[in-house]
Amino acid sequence: MSAVLGPVVTRDANAFWLRAGLWLLLAYLGVTLLLPLYALLSRSVEDAAGHFIGLANFAEYLSRPALRASLGNSLLVAGLTTLIVTATAFVYAYALTRSCIPARGAFRLVALSPLLAPSLLPAIALVYLFGRQGVIRDWLFGEPIYGPIGIVIGSCFWTFPHALTILLIALAGADGRLYEAATALGSSHWRTFRTVTLPGAKYGLISAALVTFTLTLTDFGVPKVIGGDYPVLATDVYKQVVGQQNFRMGAVVAIVLLLPALAAFILERRIGRHHSALSSRAQPYLPTPRPARDWPLFACCSLLAVALLGILGMAVYASLVRLWPYDLTLTLANYNFDLRDGGSWLAYRNSLWLATLTALAGTTLVFLGAWLCEKVPALPWLRGLIHMLALLPMAVPGLVLGIAYILFFNHPGNPLHGLYGTLAILVIATVAHFYTVGHLGAVTALRQLDPEYEAVGASLRTPAWRLLGRVTLPLCLPALLDLAMYFFVNALTTVSAVVFLYSPDTVLAAVAILNMDDAGDVAGAAAMAVMIFLTAAMVRTLYAQLSARLLRRLQPWRAGSRA
Amino acid sequence: MPMSATELPPHAPSDTHDAPRGPHPLRAPVAAATPYLRLHNLSKRFGSSVAVDDVSLDIERGEFVCILGPSGCGKTTLLRAICGLDPQSFGRIEQDGRDISQLPPAARDFGIVFQSYALFPNLTVAQNVAFGLENRRQPRAAVRSRVAELLELVGLQALAGRFPSELSGGQQQRVALARALALAPGLLLLDEPLSALDARVRVHLRHEIRALQRRLGLTTLMITHDQEEAITMADRIVVMNRGRIEQIGTPEAIYCEPATPFVAGFVGTMNFIDAEVDAIGRARIGEVALDCTVEAFPGTPVRLAVRPEDVLLSTDEDALHGIAVEVRALEFLGPVLRLTLGDAALGARVLYADLPAAQARQWGLSLGVRLMATIEPTAIRVFPHDGAGA
Incomplete structure (x- = not known):
C-alpha cells in the first residue's frame, strides 16, 4: 500500500499548502478590506449609541444644506476636470502615437511626471501662481483661485498622466491595415479619423473619463x-x-x-469587457509626416507641456524662495523641516520606510495572491471570490478606506487594536489601497506565460513552489520590479488613506505638507512636496537604469529571445 | 503478483496491493495480457455540454495510438483527463493495472509534449531536460549523465547550453520530447506535437518520433487532427467525433473500411453518392445500376462511399460494365489529376476520380471528353442514407 500511496500523500501535502494559501489570502483580504468596509457601513446606519436606525443618518445628511451642497460641488468639479483632461489627454496621446511631431520622448516624460508628485503639489503651486500674491493672478480676471477654479486646475494637473496612460495604450494598438484600406478606398484624413481612429479609441476614451472622474471626485489633497x-x-x-x-x-x-466611485468602477469594468484585443495578425500603424497635422499638434503639446512644467517649476521655485513675495533670494532654509511648524525630517524618513515596506510587502502579497488565483487548479469558486475581492480596492476611495480602518482597527474590542498608530497599519492600508492595479498587473504577467507550464511541471512530478521559484518568478521578474515601483511611488505620494491613520511617531511626508500648509507655512509645504517629487523621480530613474542592467546580467536568455 | 518488478519503469509502483482481489466485473486480475492503459466509460461534461461521451479504450503496452478528430471532437479533453489536468466527470482510468482515476497529475506516470512545447525559456536545453530529475534528490553526476543520455537520444548533445529561443522549432520539439522522457515514464502523451512545424520538418520528425518510440517500446498516445500524421505514425487510430469514438482500427482499416460516413469523409477524400437499393447486391444511381455489397429492401435509400482512386477510368466507350461520363472539371494535384465527372444519367450528381497525370497526358484529356468509369463492388462502402453509421 505504502509504495503506491506514498507519493500521493506528499502530493496531497503540496495541494494542502496551496489550498491553505488561498484560504489565508481570503482571510487577509477579509480582515484588511471587507471587515473595515463592513464596520464603515454598519456605523453609517447606527445612532450615536450604536443602535440600528436604518437610513436616518442619510436623511439627516440630506437635510443639511451645507453637506448637500458639497455633493453638487464635487460632481461639478469632477465633471469639469473630466471634460478638460479627457479632451487634452486625447490630443496629447494622439500626437504621441499617431503623428510625427519631434521630441515625443520628452513630451511623454513631461506629461507623466505628475505621477511622481503628491496631488498637493499642484495645489501649492497654484497658490503661488494665482493666489493673492500670485505671479499671474491677473489671468483669472479677479476671480479667486481658492475654490472651484483652483480645484479644477490642480486636479487636471495630477489626473492628466492617468488619463494619458490609458489613451496611449488605446491609441497605440492600431491596426495599420485598416488605415491602408481607408487610404486605398480614397477616404479623407478627417473621415478616416472619424470612422477608424475614434471608434478604435472609444473604450479608451470612456475608460479615461471614468478614471479621471473617480480620481478627482475622491481626491482630498487639492481641495x-x-x-x-x-x-x-x-x-x-x-x-x-x-x-x-x-x-x-x-x-x-x-x-x-x-x-459614485463604485458606479464609475462598475461601468468601467463592464466597458473593459467589450474592449477586444487586436487580432494577432494586426500590422502596427506607423505614422508618416504630415505638416498640416503635425505642427498644430506640436503647438498643442507644447502648450500643455509648458503648463505642466510651469506648475511643477513654480513649486520648485517657491520652495527655494526665502520669503514670498518680499524677499526673492534663493535659499534652502525651507527644507530645514525640523525647524518648521508641522513638518519634520522624521516625516520624510517615515515616508521612505512606508514606501520601501509597501513595495516589499505589497509586491510579495499581490504576486503570490495573483499566482494562487491563476495557477492553482483547486477551489475555483474561492479563486473567483478572491479575484473579485482584489478588484474592490479600485472602487474604494482612499479616504473611505482610511475611515473604515479607523472604525475597524481603533475599535477597543478588536484584537488587532494594537496595530493602530503603528507604521504597520499604514503599510497594510497602503497595500490594500493600491491592491487592484498591482493584482491586475501580476495577473496579466502570469497569463502571458504558457498555461501548460504547470501541466509539464506536474508530469515531471515537480512541486508547484519549485516551478514558481525556478520558472514563473524569473519569467515575471520585470513585472515584479514594475509592481514594486508602483507600490513605492504611490506609497510615497498618497495622502488620502493615511491621513486618518498616522500617529505623531508615524507622521508622513505627504501629511506634513498638509500640516505645514494648515499652519500657514506654504513654502515649507512646497519644499516637502518637492522632496517627495525628487525622491520619486530619483528612485524611478535609478530603477530604469538598474533594472535594465540587472535583467541583462541575471537573465541572459532574454537577450537570446530578441536575437 | 504475477508481474515481475523488473519489467516496470524504475519509479512505477512495484506492487499492486491495492487492486481488489475479489472478482470484479470490469477489472480482470493483473496479467501480462492486460492492456497497459484502459479507459472505462469516460465522460467529461462542462456544464450542460458533453465534451467526452462514454469513451472506452484499451491501449496495449508498447503500442502507438493516435486519437484523430476535428477540433472540438473531445480529443484534447480526453488527453487532459488521462493526465489528471481536467479530471473526468464519470468513468475510470487504469494504467498498468492501477486505478489512477482520482490521482492528481503529479501522482500519475506520464510524460507529455504539448503543441506549444512549453519549454521553460529561462532554462537552457540541459536544464529543461534536467528539470524533472532534479526533484529526485539524485547525485548531480547521475543527473548530468542522464541528461546527456537523453540529449543523445534526440540528437541535441551539441546544443545543451543553448536557450530555447535560440533553437529552431524542430529542435525545440526534440527538447520537449527529451524532457518528457527524462523520468522514464510508462506512458508518453503527445498533444498535436507536430502542428506548429513546417511541412518538411514535420515529415522528418514523424519518422524520428516513431523510431524512438519503437526503440524504447514506449506506450504512446498522440492527439492529432492531421489524418496523414495519424495514418503514417500509428499502430492504431481512434477516430473521434462529437465526444464519441467513431472507429478504432489500424490505419489501413480506417482508410479502407471506414465504419461510419464520418470516418469515411474525415480520413482521405471520398465520393458520397445518394442511391437506392435496386436489388440484393445492386444499387441504382439515377438511371445507372452499380454492383455492390448491399442487403436491403429494394427502394431503400442509401449512400455509397467510393474513394476517388477507386473510380477506374478507360477511354473504351463500348465497355460493358461501367458508367458513361463526361469530364466536367480538371484539378491538377501534382502526381494525379482529380476529375469531376458527370452525365445526364446521373442527374445532378458528380463523381470525383483520380487519374495519374501521365495517363491523362497520354489520353490528351480535356474538358468534355467522354470516359467510361467502373467501380469494383468491393471498393464501395454502403451506408444508410440518414448517415447514422453502417
Whole structure:
C-alpha cells in the first residue's frame, strides 16, 4: 500500500499548502478590506449609541444644506476636470502615437511626471501662481483661485498622466491595415479619423473619463489646499472625522463618496469587457509626416507641456524662495523641516520606510495572491471570490478606506487594536489601497506565460513552489520590479488613506505638507512636496537604469529571445 | 503478483496491493495480457455540454495510438483527463493495472509534449531536460549523465547550453520530447506535437518520433487532427467525433473500411453518392445500376462511399460494365489529376476520380471528353442514407 500511496500523500501535502494559501489570502483580504468596509457601513446606519436606525443618518445628511451642497460641488468639479483632461489627454496621446511631431520622448516624460508628485503639489503651486500674491493672478480676471477654479486646475494637473496612460495604450494598438484600406478606398484624413481612429479609441476614451472622474471626485489633497471655503465631499469627510470627531456622519459622507466611485468602477469594468484585443495578425500603424497635422499638434503639446512644467517649476521655485513675495533670494532654509511648524525630517524618513515596506510587502502579497488565483487548479469558486475581492480596492476611495480602518482597527474590542498608530497599519492600508492595479498587473504577467507550464511541471512530478521559484518568478521578474515601483511611488505620494491613520511617531511626508500648509507655512509645504517629487523621480530613474542592467546580467536568455 | 518488478519503469509502483482481489466485473486480475492503459466509460461534461461521451479504450503496452478528430471532437479533453489536468466527470482510468482515476497529475506516470512545447525559456536545453530529475534528490553526476543520455537520444548533445529561443522549432520539439522522457515514464502523451512545424520538418520528425518510440517500446498516445500524421505514425487510430469514438482500427482499416460516413469523409477524400437499393447486391444511381455489397429492401435509400482512386477510368466507350461520363472539371494535384465527372444519367450528381497525370497526358484529356468509369463492388462502402453509421 505504502509504495503506491506514498507519493500521493506528499502530493496531497503540496495541494494542502496551496489550498491553505488561498484560504489565508481570503482571510487577509477579509480582515484588511471587507471587515473595515463592513464596520464603515454598519456605523453609517447606527445612532450615536450604536443602535440600528436604518437610513436616518442619510436623511439627516440630506437635510443639511451645507453637506448637500458639497455633493453638487464635487460632481461639478469632477465633471469639469473630466471634460478638460479627457479632451487634452486625447490630443496629447494622439500626437504621441499617431503623428510625427519631434521630441515625443520628452513630451511623454513631461506629461507623466505628475505621477511622481503628491496631488498637493499642484495645489501649492497654484497658490503661488494665482493666489493673492500670485505671479499671474491677473489671468483669472479677479476671480479667486481658492475654490472651484483652483480645484479644477490642480486636479487636471495630477489626473492628466492617468488619463494619458490609458489613451496611449488605446491609441497605440492600431491596426495599420485598416488605415491602408481607408487610404486605398480614397477616404479623407478627417473621415478616416472619424470612422477608424475614434471608434478604435472609444473604450479608451470612456475608460479615461471614468478614471479621471473617480480620481478627482475622491481626491482630498487639492481641495484641502486650494478649495478655500468651497466644500466638496472629500473635505467634508475630513472635517467630520478630524475636525468634529463625528465618525457617524463621516461614515455617511464616506458612503456618499463611495457610491459614485463604485458606479464609475462598475461601468468601467463592464466597458473593459467589450474592449477586444487586436487580432494577432494586426500590422502596427506607423505614422508618416504630415505638416498640416503635425505642427498644430506640436503647438498643442507644447502648450500643455509648458503648463505642466510651469506648475511643477513654480513649486520648485517657491520652495527655494526665502520669503514670498518680499524677499526673492534663493535659499534652502525651507527644507530645514525640523525647524518648521508641522513638518519634520522624521516625516520624510517615515515616508521612505512606508514606501520601501509597501513595495516589499505589497509586491510579495499581490504576486503570490495573483499566482494562487491563476495557477492553482483547486477551489475555483474561492479563486473567483478572491479575484473579485482584489478588484474592490479600485472602487474604494482612499479616504473611505482610511475611515473604515479607523472604525475597524481603533475599535477597543478588536484584537488587532494594537496595530493602530503603528507604521504597520499604514503599510497594510497602503497595500490594500493600491491592491487592484498591482493584482491586475501580476495577473496579466502570469497569463502571458504558457498555461501548460504547470501541466509539464506536474508530469515531471515537480512541486508547484519549485516551478514558481525556478520558472514563473524569473519569467515575471520585470513585472515584479514594475509592481514594486508602483507600490513605492504611490506609497510615497498618497495622502488620502493615511491621513486618518498616522500617529505623531508615524507622521508622513505627504501629511506634513498638509500640516505645514494648515499652519500657514506654504513654502515649507512646497519644499516637502518637492522632496517627495525628487525622491520619486530619483528612485524611478535609478530603477530604469538598474533594472535594465540587472535583467541583462541575471537573465541572459532574454537577450537570446530578441536575437 | 504475477508481474515481475523488473519489467516496470524504475519509479512505477512495484506492487499492486491495492487492486481488489475479489472478482470484479470490469477489472480482470493483473496479467501480462492486460492492456497497459484502459479507459472505462469516460465522460467529461462542462456544464450542460458533453465534451467526452462514454469513451472506452484499451491501449496495449508498447503500442502507438493516435486519437484523430476535428477540433472540438473531445480529443484534447480526453488527453487532459488521462493526465489528471481536467479530471473526468464519470468513468475510470487504469494504467498498468492501477486505478489512477482520482490521482492528481503529479501522482500519475506520464510524460507529455504539448503543441506549444512549453519549454521553460529561462532554462537552457540541459536544464529543461534536467528539470524533472532534479526533484529526485539524485547525485548531480547521475543527473548530468542522464541528461546527456537523453540529449543523445534526440540528437541535441551539441546544443545543451543553448536557450530555447535560440533553437529552431524542430529542435525545440526534440527538447520537449527529451524532457518528457527524462523520468522514464510508462506512458508518453503527445498533444498535436507536430502542428506548429513546417511541412518538411514535420515529415522528418514523424519518422524520428516513431523510431524512438519503437526503440524504447514506449506506450504512446498522440492527439492529432492531421489524418496523414495519424495514418503514417500509428499502430492504431481512434477516430473521434462529437465526444464519441467513431472507429478504432489500424490505419489501413480506417482508410479502407471506414465504419461510419464520418470516418469515411474525415480520413482521405471520398465520393458520397445518394442511391437506392435496386436489388440484393445492386444499387441504382439515377438511371445507372452499380454492383455492390448491399442487403436491403429494394427502394431503400442509401449512400455509397467510393474513394476517388477507386473510380477506374478507360477511354473504351463500348465497355460493358461501367458508367458513361463526361469530364466536367480538371484539378491538377501534382502526381494525379482529380476529375469531376458527370452525365445526364446521373442527374445532378458528380463523381470525383483520380487519374495519374501521365495517363491523362497520354489520353490528351480535356474538358468534355467522354470516359467510361467502373467501380469494383468491393471498393464501395454502403451506408444508410440518414448517415447514422453502417
